Amino acid sequence: MTSLRSLRDPLLVAVSLVLLWQVMHMIAGDVAITAPVPTLEHLWTMVGQARFLPHLRETGLAFLQALAIASIGGVLIGVVLGGHKLSGEVSEPILVGLYSLPKVTLYPVILLLFGLGMPAKVAFGALHGILPIALFTMSAVRNVNRTYLRAGRAMRLTPAQTGWYILLPATLPEIFSGLRIGFSLTLLGTMLGELFASQRGLGFLLMTAIDLQDVKTILSIAVLISVFAVLANAALLAIDRRLHRGAAPEGPRR
Amino acid sequence: MKGEGASPKVCARLTDVTRVYPSRDGHGEVHALGPLSFDLHAGEFFSVVGPSGCGKSTLLDVLAGLALPSAGTVEFEGKPVAGAVPDGVGVVFQEDASFPWLTVEDNVAFGLRRSGVDAAETRRRVEFAIGFMGLRDFRHAYPSQLSGGMRQRVCIARTLVLQPRLILLDEPFGALDQQTRLLMGDELLRLWRETSATVLLITHALDEANLLSDRIGVMSARPGRFIDIVETGWPRDRDSRLAERADFGAVTSRLWSLLREESMRAMGQRSAA
Numbered sequence: 001m002t003s004l005r006s007l008r009d010p011l012l013v014a015v016s017l018v019l020l021w022q023v024m025h026m027i028a029g030d031v032a033i034t035a036p037v038p039t040l041e042h043l044w045t046m047v048g049q050a051r052f053l054p055h056l057r058e059t060g061l062a063f064l065q066a067l068a069i070a071s072i073g074g075v076l077i078g079v080v081l082g083g084h085k086l087s088g089e090v091s092e093p094i095l096v097g098l099y100s101l102p103k104v105t106l107y108p109v110i111l112l113l114f115g116l117g118m119p120a121k122v123a124f125g126a127l128h129g130i131l132p133i134a135l136f137t138m139s140a141v142r143n144v145n146r147t148y149l150r151a152g153r154a155m156r157l158t159p160a161q162t163g164w165y166i167l168l169p170a171t172l173p174e175i176f177s178g179l180r181i182g183f184s185l186t187l188l189g190t191m192l193g194e195l196f197a198s199q200r201g202l203g204f205l206l207m208t209a210i211d212l213q214d215v216k217t218i219l220s221i222a223v224l225i226s227v228f229a230v231l232a233n234a235a236l237l238a239i240d241r242r243l244h245r246g247a248a249p250e251g252p253r254r
Numbered sequence: 255m256k257g258e259g260a261s262p263k264v265c266a267r268l269t270d271v272t273r274v275y276p277s278r279d280g281h282g283e284v285h286a287l288g289p290l291s292f293d294l295h296a297g298e299f300f301s302v303v304g305p306s307g308c309g310k311s312t313l314l315d316v317l318a319g320l321a322l323p324s325a326g327t328v329e330f331e332g333k334p335v336a337g338a339v340p341d342g343v344g345v346v347f348q349e350d351a352s353f354p355w356l357t358v359e360d361n362v363a364f365g366l367r368r369s370g371v372d373a374a375e376t377r378r379r380v381e382f383a384i385g386f387m388g389l390r391d392f393r394h395a396y397p398s399q400l401s402g403g404m405r406q407r408v409c410i411a412r413t414l415v416l417q418p419r420l421i422l423l424d425e426p427f428g429a430l431d432q433q434t435r436l437l438m439g440d441e442l443l444r445l446w447r448e449t450s451a452t453v454l455l456i457t458h459a460l461d462e463a464n465l466l467s468d469r470i471g472v473m474s475a476r477p478g479r480f481i482d483i484v485e486t487g488w489p490r491d492r493d494s495r496l497a498e499r500a501d502f503g504a505v506t507s508r509l510w511s512l513l514r515e516e517s518m519r520a521m522g523q524r525s526a527a
Contacts, residue, residue, distance in 0.1 A: 147349040151353075153338075154345035154347075156338070157368055161368050170355070172355075
């Protein structure tokens with residue numbers, strides 16, 4: 001029963017969104033928004049075509065590489081800056097500033113640096129994801145409860161044991177929250193990177209469809225990416241909640 | 255007062271210990287402790303009371319090996335303590351130190367699993383400590399689901415499984431309400447009797463120190479030194495009902511008469527700082 005109930009709400013949301021889509025189609029017409037059913041049919045045939053796969057693979061690869069760079073780089077930067085007080089204090093405002101910067105303005109620079117194609121997309125995706133991951137990790141490391149570390153010393157742990165059994169689990173929930181946000185932003189960055197000056201990928205298909213006024217394809221790709229993003233985010237959120245289960249009590253009782 | 259013939263066995267010995275550390279604003283130094291010398295007798299329950307900020311916690315840190323003395327020596331069972339917590343010493347902190355990512359059972363087993371004790375022995379000791387501290391019904395709960403008193407029990411149990419011969423407690427009941435404090439005090443007495451460990455308790459509650467202790471070290475305002483060590487002479491088999499005794503109040507009054515002036519000095523120090 002529990003699994004049924006946990007599915008009910010997302011299903012309701014999905015059904016409502018499709019209904020909203022239908023209503024908007026009725027208002028705006030086929031010129032701007034095609035109806036849900038034909039669009040989904042179009043998506044189905046499109047995904048089945050052999051020429052679609054290279055584009056999907058291109059976007060997927062770009063995203064995965066960007067995500068790997070953002071995750072590993074962000075966590076490393078965060079750990080170093082969080083562990084060293086002065087470096088952290090100097091770099092935090094810089095990172096926050098970069099984080100709030102609309103990175104699209106830097107895209108021409110990225111293109112000049114990396115040229116057209118895969119490297120530019122990966123760089124642009126990673127650029128979006130790395131900052132929140134670094135910021136979350138930095139704050140996680142910085143805010144580790146000192147009493148846990150003292151308790152570790154009192155229980156005669158070696159530095160390696162302290163790292164693995166105390167620091168890692170103590171920082172993991174917040175780092176994971178950073179990774180979740182980094183995931184979304186990396187996806188955004190990768191897609192943005194594909195929209196301009198690319199020759200392959202879902203973003204390229206999207207731009208071609210805009211030029212051709214092919215509304216069905218535009219919406220199909222939008223649906224595909226949205227479904228992926230929503231499902232991935234739901235899975236990450238579920239893990240995130242599980243990790244935070246112990247750390248964030250609902251009103252600590254004394 | 256106790257009239258034991260031979261001098262008691264020494265569990266830990268501090269000789270001319272001082273601790274000075276740089277002040278937080280970076281200018282000058284804080285002389286937190288000492289010089290202070292005293293012997294902790296094996297098997298006794300010793301409490302330290304003193305005005306706030308007098309270096310009580312510093313004393314515990316130095317004794318535990320969590321901080322180095324600036325001068326002087328600290329010995330535990332005849333061996334010098336040098337910057338690391340010696341085997342046989344257990345520490346319970348004022349703050350909640352239970353790990354929120356582990357269940358009660360895993361929290362209690364934490365130190366044992368890291369120390370290379372085999373699984374069967376770990377299970378046996380964890381089982382005992384969980385039962386002893388009344389945590390059986392909560393073994394699969396997470397600390398966030400427990401009250402402050404229960405969490406502190408988890409921390410005590412986590413220390414207990416390591417079978418310490420000296421247990422150091424830094425105001426472990428500071429955040430608890432009065433009734434819970436009294437009950438936890440009784441538990442602590444029971445633990446002390448049944449494990450025959452030496453206990454050193456830092457507290458700011460005079461009646462708590464009185465009730466629990468064989469001897470009470472009264473500390474001066476900063477830099478902390480013992481101005482007196484009061485022997486209570488209570489029977490070993492005691493609990494919180496001791497407070498009903500006619501001579502109980504006399505000891506608390508004695509402690510307060512020793513501390514009143516020091517506490518006023520300490521207040522002055524803090525408002526000057």
